[in-house]
Amino acid sequence: xxxxxxxxxxxxxxxxxxPGSIIASSENNFLVKSESLLDIxxxxxxxxxxxxxxxxxxxxxxxxxYFEVVYQLTSIKHNHSLVLKTRCYGRxxxxxxSVVSLWQGAxxxxxxxxxxxxxSFDGHPNLKRIFLWEGFQGYPLRKDYL
Amino acid sequence: xxxxxxPFVINIGPVHPSTHGVFRMRAxxxxxxxxxxxxxxxxxHRGIEKLAEERTYTGVIPLTDRLDYIASMSNNLAYVLAVxxxxxxxxxxxxxxxxxxxxxxxxxxxxLVAIGAFLNECGAFFTPFLYMFREREKIIDLFEMVSGxxxxxxxxxxxxxxxxxxxxxxxxxxxxxxxxxxxxxxxxRLLKQNEILLARAKGIxxxxxEKAVNCSVSGPVLRASGVKWDIRKADPxxxxxxxxxxxxxxxxxxxxxxxxxxxxxxxxxxxxxxQAMEQIPSxxxxxxxxxxxxxxxxxxxxxxxxxxxxxxxxxxSDNSIAPYRCHxxxxxxxxxxxxxxxxxxxxxxxxxxxxxxxxxxxGEVDR
Amino acid sequence: xxxxxxxxxxxxxxxxxxxxxxxxxESLKAHCQQAIPDPDKWLEEELRRNxxxxxxxxxxNWARRSSLWPAICFPACCAFELIAANASxxxxxxxxMEILRASPRQADLMITAGTLxxxxxxxxxRIYDQMAEPKWVIAMGxxxxxxxxxxxxxxxxxxxxxxxxxxxxVPGCPPRPEALIYGIRMLHHKISQRHTIEG
Amino acid sequence: xxxxxxxxxxxxxxxxxxxxxxxxxPFSLRFFRIVPHKPNPIKSSTYECGMETVGKSWVQxxxxxxxxxxxxxxLDVLIVFLYPWAVNLRQLGHFGFIGVFIFIFIVxxxxxxxxxKKVLEWK
Numbered sequence: 001x002x003x004x005x006x007x008x009x010x011x012x013x014x015x016x017x018x019p020g021s022i023i024a025s026s027e028n029n030f031l032v033k034s035e036s037l038l039d040i041x042x043x044x045x046x047x048x049x050x051x052x053x054x055x056x057x058x059x060x061x062x063x064x065x066y067f068e069v070v071y072q073l074t075s076i077k078h079n080h081s082l083v084l085k086t087r088c089y090g091r092x093x094x095x096x097x098s099v100v101s102l103w104q105g106a107x108x109x110x111x112x113x114x115x116x117x118x119x120s121f122d123g124h125p126n127l128k129r130i131f132l133w134e135g136f137q138g139y140p141l142r143k144d145y146l
Numbered sequence: 147x148x149x150x151x152x153p154f155v156i157n158i159g160p161v162h163p164s165t166h167g168v169f170r171m172r173a174x175x176x177x178x179x180x181x182x183x184x185x186x187x188x189x190x191h192r193g194i195e196k197l198a199e200e201r202t203y204t205g206v207i208p209l210t211d212r213l214d215y216i217a218s219m220s221n222n223l224a225y226v227l228a229v230x231x232x233x234x235x236x237x238x239x240x241x242x243x244x245x246x247x248x249x250x251x252x253x254x255x256x257x258l259v260a261i262g263a264f265l266n267e268c269g270a271f272f273t274p275f276l277y278m279f280r281e282r283e284k285i286i287d288l289f290e291m292v293s294g295x296x297x298x299x300x301x302x303x304x305x306x307x308x309x310x311x312x313x314x315x316x317x318x319x320x321x322x323x324x325x326x327x328x329x330x331x332x333x334x335r336l337l338k339q340n341e342i343l344l345a346r347a348k349g350i351x352x353x354x355x356e357k358a359v360n361c362s363v364s365g366p367v368l369r370a371s372g373v374k375w376d377i378r379k380a381d382p383x384x385x386x387x388x389x390x391x392x393x394x395x396x397x398x399x400x401x402x403x404x405x406x407x408x409x410x411x412x413x414x415x416x417x418x419x420x421q422a423m424e425q426i427p428s429x430x431x432x433x434x435x436x437x438x439x440x441x442x443x444x445x446x447x448x449x450x451x452x453x454x455x456x457x458x459x460x461x462x463s464d465n466s467i468a469p470y471r472c473h474x475x476x477x478x479x480x481x482x483x484x485x486x487x488x489x490x491x492x493x494x495x496x497x498x499x500x501x502x503x504x505x506x507x508x509g510e511v512d513r
Numbered sequence: 514x515x516x517x518x519x520x521x522x523x524x525x526x527x528x529x530x531x532x533x534x535x536x537x538x539e540s541l542k543a544h545c546q547q548a549i550p551d552p553d554k555w556l557e558e559e560l561r562r563n564x565x566x567x568x569x570x571x572x573x574n575w576a577r578r579s580s581l582w583p584a585i586c587f588p589a590c591c592a593f594e595l596i597a598a599n600a601s602x603x604x605x606x607x608x609x610m611e612i613l614r615a616s617p618r619q620a621d622l623m624i625t626a627g628t629l630x631x632x633x634x635x636x637x638x639r640i641y642d643q644m645a646e647p648k649w650v651i652a653m654g655x656x657x658x659x660x661x662x663x664x665x666x667x668x669x670x671x672x673x674x675x676x677x678x679x680x681x682x683v684p685g686c687p688p689r690p691e692a693l694i695y696g697i698r699m700l701h702h703k704i705s706q707r708h709t710i711e712g
Numbered sequence: 713x714x715x716x717x718x719x720x721x722x723x724x725x726x727x728x729x730x731x732x733x734x735x736x737x738p739f740s741l742r743f744f745r746i747v748p749h750k751p752n753p754i755k756s757s758t759y760e761c762g763m764e765t766v767g768k769s770w771v772q773x774x775x776x777x778x779x780x781x782x783x784x785x786x787l788d789v790l791i792v793f794l795y796p797w798a799v800n801l802r803q804l805g806h807f808g809f810i811g812v813f814i815f816i817f818i819v820x821x822x823x824x825x826x827x828x829k830k831v832l833e834w835k
Contacts, residue, residue: 001381002381054359054375056456056475057362059473061462061471070460076373076375104357104360104483107483108187108479108482108483129531130188131188131191131513133531133534133539135532140193141195149775151774154771155766155767156760157761157766159761160633161587161636161761161762162761167588168587168633170761172766176773176774188632189630189633190627190630191632191668192628192666193666196666197665197666200665212590215590215593259593275600276600276601279596283597286597296594298590508589617759618759636761636762639762639763643757643759
């Protein structure tokens, strides 16, 4: 049975290493500032007892006044999983650091979020539209897309 | 003195017999060796995630049929599990067993198509494909008996299944279970030591264990690389913890291992169906669920072991009748992440075989 | 991806290619807002009566009708009903259609099996233009007729008749192989009325 | 003796007739308008899976493919000479028999040389 780590425990562990970067942590997920996302993810992947080496999926949800990017990570060895979230504000050019350097599986998913939701990921080697064509106006999955 | 050769760009394009649908690879070649390969998606992007936001929770089920149209029972199951997890709906026993039987039959049908297409690309032009389709027609008859449709069944509902099985279903299923193992053995005997298949598939397109995990590959491709990770065992959903079956894994992770893993998994699926047939109770097939479900505000992620890999649905609800956000974790798209590294350095015909052994469905890649 | 600068070889950069393809899609989308009328002049009653089919016409129509080779244009789910129709159980080769030609040069029938998106539209139009005359089109499935379940999507062409003239529509989602075979029989009736030698 | 040449003449005529008809058939069908003739620029462009072709195809490719053709040519010419020899083997007697083997030996030496130099295998 995949044990889904509770956000609170992991937040407690990370509090001293990354002071002030954890905004909120509820029962099953764990919200992080987007600036410190990369090094928290680096820690989650490399720490031996967490060892979250398998990225299940990345999703973006449009809550009108902010975008929420959800990462679901799993450890194949310890058989536990964790949901990591981050938020980005502003509707013209929301920005989130890219985790392609840690998990190569994030490559196409981040391109898809950029293509359909409009969130750009800095540090992504080949960020361009994946499903729609180059001249397409607008980002279809946004709530205010006509 | 290195021979100066010029690269040559070719589109293994959207309309191509071996790209399993409208998938395009822009390959740069040096002679016949592939120097660089860029997959291009989007030729079947119907925007299912946007359409799901304008339909009720029950209305999204026909949309999920058309995702991976070779395994639409598994798509239904994944979506329905996500909604039940979100809304906290219990499912009666008989419905759980029916779902397991349908999902495992669908896995066999999807693997038959996968192996048939893979051998078709290895050069056995259409003979194994017709063999496979003859067996798949038997499974489609069973599905037609249950749901009335041949390909896109729309059979499962939130809280159970849409209708009970007719009484001649179980004897027909027993008949199918009797002669399917014979077919798999005969087919395996033909191909296990086949020199052409060994020459074409052994040691080609090797995906190492670390690269597979790092590229979030899942399903038979991950198990062929030696990672023992099957969601039916790792995170048993519905009632998969009541059946015992093994998880076959390959050693090297080349095309031949992927083929072997799929053949072994068909046998394991047959075992699961047998056990499910014996233990199936009678009773209701659908719990009382309001037609317009209004799940509480919140989010849920449920994933199953679909024939292509880990198929997951991430649902966000704002207590209205339509899902606020419905993201689909498409295993076919993830499995293609490693395609570029696996293919560079090989010849074109090996690239076609490596692509065929990953076995994607473009409906699920582009959504 | 720059390949080799100093030798002045063709340097292909994918962004420039994508932009060109995007422009082609935009122009096609702007151009095809109206459905192309179906070529069904042969249906009018009085025209059918006084068609005097010469024996050459009869022979040609019989030859063309009984060896229609479909070009593969396999976007989505209907493709698997088309393959099932081709496989051993429904066996399309009874009608002389046993081989699905990969290239449009050797095909004279295009069975459009699946949803058409705006990104795929220029390619399907190009395949149709590259097929040799005389050629026919069967729009298979609800998506081929009117965009079907995905008609309200931002990226789906509402029906193949927007970009290519369609001869026979086969409804269903996906249509059963028997329905497809009935559609093909209808096409056979249409071909047998065809008047080849004009004037 | 003369009659034998008649057979060759007849054979030549039939071959010529066959070649000419297959060439002229499309033009005559088009002339009588049996076959519709509607050329357009897209139809005459090369078919590459529904896409426009990218770049040029007159590229310099590896020399090994030319080796392949070279070896085939050498061995094919060898076979062409074997046919007349095989037809009247009995009249030629021992002298013909040994002569042909010397000829075959010469060509096979070239083939073994190419084989040892691993020209036909490439990873």
